Amino acid sequence: MDANGHGLTLEAIRPLFPLLERNSAGAILVDEASRLIWINACYCRLLGIDDPTSVIGRPVIEVIPHTRMPEVVRSGRPILLDIMENQGRQLVVTRLPLHDPTSGRVNGAVAFIVFDDLEPLAPLIGKYRRLQHDLAVARRALARRGSRYELADFVGASPTVLEVKRRARLAAGRTTPVLLLGETGTGKEVLAQAIHGDSPRGVHPFVAVNVAAVPENLLEAEFFGVAPGAYTGADKRTRQGKFQLADGGTLFLDEVGDMPPALQAKLLRALQEGEVEPLGSNEIKRVDVRVIAATSRDLEAMVAEGSFRSDLYYRLNVLRIQVPPLRARLADLGILCETILGRIAAESGEPRAEITAEAVAMLQQHDWPGNIRELRNVLEQTLALSEACSVIDIPELRAALPLSAQAPQATTPASSLRPLADIVADAERSALRDALDASSGNKSRAARLLGIPRSVLYDKLAKLSVNPDT
Numbered sequence: 243m244d245a246n247g248h249g250l251t252l253e254a255i256r257p258l259f260p261l262l263e264r265n266s267a268g269a270i271l272v273d274e275a276s277r278l279i280w281i282n283a284c285y286c287r288l289l290g291i292d293d294p295t296s297v298i299g300r301p302v303i304e305v306i307p308h309t310r311m312p313e314v315v316r317s318g319r320p321i322l323l324d325i326m327e328n329q330g331r332q333l334v335v336t337r338l339p340l341h342d343p344t345s346g347r348v349n350g351a352v353a354f355i356v357f358d359d360l361e362p363l364a365p366l367i368g369k370y371r372r373l374q375h376d377l378a379v380a381r382r383a384l385a386r387r388g389s390r391y392e393l394a395d396f397v398g399a400s401p402t403v404l405e406v407k408r409r410a411r412l413a414a415g416r417t418t419p420v421l422l423l424g425e426t427g428t429g430k431e432v433l434a435q436a437i438h439g440d441s442p443r444g445v446h447p448f449v450a451v452n453v454a455a456v457p458e459n460l461l462e463a464e465f466f467g468v469a470p471g472a473y474t475g476a477d478k479r480t481r482q483g484k485f486q487l488a489d490g491g492t493l494f495l496d497e498v499g500d501m502p503p504a505l506q507a508k509l510l511r512a513l514q515e516g517e518v519e520p521l522g523s524n525e526i527k528r529v530d531v532r533v534i535a536a537t538s539r540d541l542e543a544m545v546a547e548g549s550f551r552s553d554l555y556y557r558l559n560v561l562r563i564q565v566p567p568l569r570a571r572l573a574d575l576g577i578l579c580e581t582i583l584g585r586i587a588a589e590s591g592e593p594r595a596e597i598t599a600e601a602v603a604m605l606q607q608h609d610w611p612g613n614i615r616e617l618r619n620v621l622e623q624t625l626a627l628s629e630a631c632s633v634i635d636i637p638e639l640r641a642a643l644p645l646s647a648q649a650p651q652a653t654t655p656a657s658s659l660r661p662l663a664d665i666v667a668d669a670e671r672s673a674l675r676d677a678l679d680a681s682s683g684n685k686s687r688a689a690r691l692l693g694i695p696r697s698v699l700y701d702k703l704a705k706l707s708v709n710p711d712t
């Protein structure tokens with residue numbers, strides 16, 4: 243501080259120079275333009291400078307790349323303690339602005355290295371690095387909270403499954419949209435989560451929307467969000483849509499074939515432009531979202547009949563993965579039962595049940611319209627119906643398994659043969675009635691018992707003319 247109270251001046255610190263020259267691991271002076279006007283011999287050695295005169299007059303930032311001296315000169319504020327990296331070494335430095343004794347204007351700055359050996363602080367720095375690592379792991383886990391499955395969870399080793407997994411790995415390494423085609427319960431969501439988790443986007447959110455489960459009039463808000471007060475009764479706050487929630491990550495569009503035409507156009511725009519417009523706002527928001535779409539419907543046929551936009555179809559159908567139904571890979575039934583029984587035990591805390599080879603063989607006679615979801619359902623019901631069951635064998639299965647799966651039926655006399663479609667429709671009709679009876683008419687429960695989504699149950703009730711109330 244000088245006599246006028248303006249702050250530290252060059253004159254005031256000049257007597258310190260011989261001391262700094264001898265004892266500081268580094269000391270420098272810069273002028274009001276942040277050019278180097280003095281540097282001590284130690285600092286020159288540290289920076290590998292043979293001739294100090296070669297750097298005098300040069301902008302300090304060119305000589306010491308990580309220095310914050312220009313900031314001190316600009317702001318007039320000191321940086322009393324800072325850690326600066328120089329050629330892989332951590333240096334503890336102090337930087338002080340210098341003032342003109344008459345005007346008080348900042349006319350330069352002085353800096354010195356307080357500490358050039360952080361070795362004694364190694365344990366502290368190690369702890370800091372570990373905490374940083376733990377934080378990164380926790381952040382990753384948090385970001386993955388939406389995705390529970392890895393590719394290893396897609397169980398099976400039959401050729402079609404190996405091909406599915408090969409394509410899923412390919413998809414994880416790319417950023418293109420993925421289209422998953424397959425019947426209900428075949429593991430499309432498991433795959434979508436696994437692809438996301440293995441992709442560079444895995445640290446960002448995985449957001450899933452089941453298009454069939456959201457009422458049509460709410461879909462737009464669900465996808466693109468709502469501006470505050472967009473319509474009477476709308477929330478005062480902004481409601482983010484799934485696109486914004488998935489920003490940086492993956493949006494899984496389940497049952498994309500159920501998307502109404504008006505929304506198909508908006509979805510296409512969002513995918514093409516990477517922009518969304520929340521309902522009731524004139525503002526366009528940029529989003530960076532990778533889309534994985536799935537459907538159990540025949541999208542190509544829908545395009546042909548005009549109920550699904552062809553441009554959207556081509557946009558989604560870049561990397562297509564056909565997920566096989568369970569009946570096409572019955573060889574995987576044993577390992578699937580093993581895995582599912584393990585999962586049931588882990589979730590319920592009950593001891594793990596085993597299954598006999600005979601029981602698996604019996605399961606192989608069933609057609610599995612509800613696929614793996616239905617298989618899990620049958621195993622859960624078997625365990626629920628047979629108390630303290632530790633081994634599932636044929637008698638235990640009989641109670642839970644649909645009749646069609648229980649034993650080869652007696653040969654049908656040729657006279658009673660009918661078209662296969664009629665026989666299948668009859669069987670489905672009777673399964674629907676049984677499920678509705680068993681659930682006292684509760685359709686959600688009936689759908690669960692049958693291992694099919696509620697939307698499929700409704701479809702079938704309508705198509706097969708089953709009156710749920712009779």
Ligand SMILES: Nc1ncnc2c1ncn2[C@@H]1O[C@H](COP(=O)(O)OP(=O)(O)OP(=O)(O)O)[C@@H](O)[C@H]1O
Nearest residue numbers: 395396397425426427428429430431432614615695
């Ligand atoms: N290959 C697999 N290995 C182990 N479990 C699986 C596999 N595929 C599916 N599952 C299990 O089956 C159930 C249904 O899977 P998922 O929800 O992924 O099917 P989906 O095809 O998306 O069905 P939907 O079209 O009805 O939404 C889940 O409980 C899942 O854990």
